Amino acid sequence: MRTLFFRSASPSPSNSPSRSTIPTSSPRHSFSDSLMEENIEMAQTLITKWDNSDVSSYTKLTSLFHDDRREAKEYLKCVRDLQSAMHHFVNSQDSSAEKLIISQNLMQSAMKRLEKEFYQILSENRENLDSETVSSRSSESRASTRSSVSDLESESEDELMVLDADQVSSIPMADLKSIADCMISAGYGKECVKIYKIIRKSIVDEGLYHLGVEKMSLSQVQKMDWNVLETKIKNWVNAVKVAVKTIFYGERLLCDHVFSSSDSIRESCFSEISKEAATTLFGFPELVAKCKKSPEKMFRTLDLYQAVADLWPEIESIFSFESTFAVRSLGVNSLIKLGEAVRGMLEDFESAIQKDQSKTPVPAGGIHPLTRYVMNYITFLTDYTEILADIFADYPLTLQTPLPEAYFGCYDVDESPISVRIAWLVLVLLCKLDGKAELYKDVALSYLFLANNLQYVVAKVRDSNLKYLLGDYWVGKHESKVQQYAGNYERMGWSKVYASLPENPTAEISSDQAKAYFKQFNAAFEEAYKKQSSWVVTDPKLRDELKVLVAKKVVPAYREFYEKHRVGLRRECGVDSLVRYAPENLNNYLSDLLYGASGGGSVSSSFSTTSSSHSRGR
Incomplete structure (x- = not known):
């Protein structure tokens, strides 16, 4: 302790006192x-x-x-x-x-x-x-x-x-x-920061490279074939989840941990390490949104929107620094541009329905290709209901007149912007189908066409998420409309057969009158059977209901007439050829109807191209 506290040092000659009488001592040495x-x-x-x-x-x-x-x-x-x-x-x-x-x-x-x-x-x-x-x-x-x-x-x-x-x-x-x-x-923070940025940036860049993320320009994306671009979109949707939840999140955690002693250093480090890669990653959706729009690109565009929207809380948190504002801005701009693209494509989709110019009636009164395509398209849209609700939240449908209550009576669903818009698209389709029904020369066949297509629409709504948007009231109203079309078909298609028999089948009439009625019935029934044997009803339940409806009106009346007058004509020559149908055989003939050979009608090029592309895409 003496050595520690009283250590002496030899005085330097330059510090020697001028008078030798003053004792030499070192400056006081503290603890x-x-x-x-x-x-x-x-x-x-x-x-x-x-x-x-x-x-x-x-x-x-x-x-x-x-x-x-x-x-x-x-x-x-x-x-x-x-x-x-x-x-x-x-x-x-x-x-x-x-x-x-x-x-x-x-x-x-x-x-x-x-x-x-x-x-x-x-x-x-x-x-x-x-x-x-x-x-x-x-x-x-x-x-x-x-x-x-x-x-x-x-x-x-x-x-x-x-x-x-x-x-x-x-x-x-x-x-x-x-x-x-x-x-x-x-x-000496600058030295370790420099090393850290170089090594960790290479790791981030390498990670995105292995995910298939590459930097592209707008011209490259615009010139790209849709099938190639669609593949890149699918890859990006998968890659962005890994990039945000793993690469950037992990890098932010590591950076915050290593440089927790300095807020400015950890911000500059993370910003320089991630900014370039993040800009490449989040710049892609906006490039896609700027490409030429068409209905076939709707679902991939929605996939991009949903991916960014779902990850937005993480993006906002990870890139919360002021220096990474550009990354957050890219995310917001992507959502804005993608939303604009979706709204534009839905408008184009509606316009394509209204402009469809196919003039050839669908053979046998079956389902029109336009009906299949539009309803399948709309059904796929319901997979994105929440996203669409967000995209159209501030863009309600504007019409000169409100939707008819009989069409969209919202007693059991909320009139959300997307519900109204979907209801409107279905109405546009049904109006177009009304016009196409006029292409048939046979009125009964035109009603059968309307019954077939509306039944298809109702079934699609009832068996998909569309029922939650349109509601049970909508379904019930349109099921009644199907029955109305079916009834019109039955009356128009079989009116001659009904009229071929006397009003009172059991009334007393002469032999000649009875012969005349049998001839009328044979001719009317054979004409209706021959014509309708090629017609089709695609829905089994509706088909059975229609045949039962016809049979209930034809068979009982014919049976009464047959049993009343066939006995009186039995002795006359040629009666067997005149009375061609036994009542029990009529049901067999009727059961063969409405299975007609299925044939596809024509549809405008805008829909046929889109439909084939979409089926490949999905």
Whole structure:
């Protein structure tokens, strides 16, 4: 203690007193001075031990943080103590240039060593510090990093070989943070930040490359064949989820952890590491939105919108820095442009329905290709109900007159913008079908066509999510309309057959009159049967209902007439050829009807092209 507190120094000749009678003594040496000198000595011993600046390849073979974790911890402590000593002597009245020079040289040596350690940890732990590993670590495991690393400092090298995956990533993260804290505190943050940005940016860029994300210009996207672009959209939708939830999220966590001591550094690091890759990633949807619009591109455009919208909370959180505002802006602009594209395509879709110019009636009165395409298209739209509701929230349908209540009586559903818009599209289709029914020369067949197509529409609504948009009231109203069309077909198609029999089948009439009625019935029934044997009703239930409806009116009346007058004509020659049908056989003939050979009608080029492309796309 005497040596520590009363250490004397020989006076310098230049400081010798002018009068020999004044006793010579050194300036007063404080307790703090002695402690700081001891800090320098201890730091010099440990820093010099690990100073390999003269052997360039040495750090590749031996790592302070890998070989001796306890000594690594002591090394960082010595650097902090050395920094304290430097501050002390700079502010001390007894400022020693020699001590400051020694300290500064030691500090530079230590920073070079830590810089190499920082680089080596980052380089050798690319797999342990990959974004997926970092992002999957729970907040609980991150909170326990300090204690787990502290425990591991006492483990042997063999024991460290059996660390679990969480510890394998925790250790290098903790080491990087310790080094970064030390270097930033010493004023050498720039050196470790430069290394960190270079290595981690390459990892992020490599991650996006493996996901198939590539930088493209607007002209490249616009010139791309739709099938190729569609494949790229599918890939992007899958890639963006991994990129946001794993790559960028993991990188943000790692950056925040390593540089937690400096908000400005962690912001600049993450921004420079991720900004270029994120700009490439989030710039793609807007490019697609700017391409030529057509109904066939609707669903892929909605996929892009949904992907960005679903990930928006994460995007906003990960890229929350002011320096990453451009990335957030790209996300917002993508949603705006994609929304505009969707609204435009739906308008084009409605216009295409109204402009359909196909003039050839569908054979046999079957389902029109336009009906199939439009209803399948609208049904697919219901997979995106929430997204469409968001896109059309501020864009309600504007009509000169409101939708007819009989068509869209919203007693059991909310009149949301998307519900009204879907209802309107169906109404546009039905109005178009009314016009196409006029192409048939036979009125009965035109009603059968309307019954077939409306039944198809109702079935699509009832058996899909459309029922939640249009409601049971809508379904019930249109089912009644189907029955109305079916009744009109039955009356028009079989009126001659009904009229061929007397009003009262059992009334007394002459033999000649009875013969005339049998001839009329034969002719009328054969004409109706021949004509309608090629007609079709595609819905089995509706087909059976129609045949039952006809049979109930034809067979009982004919049976009464047949049983009343066939006996009286039995003795006359040629009666068997005149009475061609037994009542029990009429049901057999009727049961064969409305299975006509299915044939496809024509449809305008705009729909045929779109329909084939869409079927391939979905």
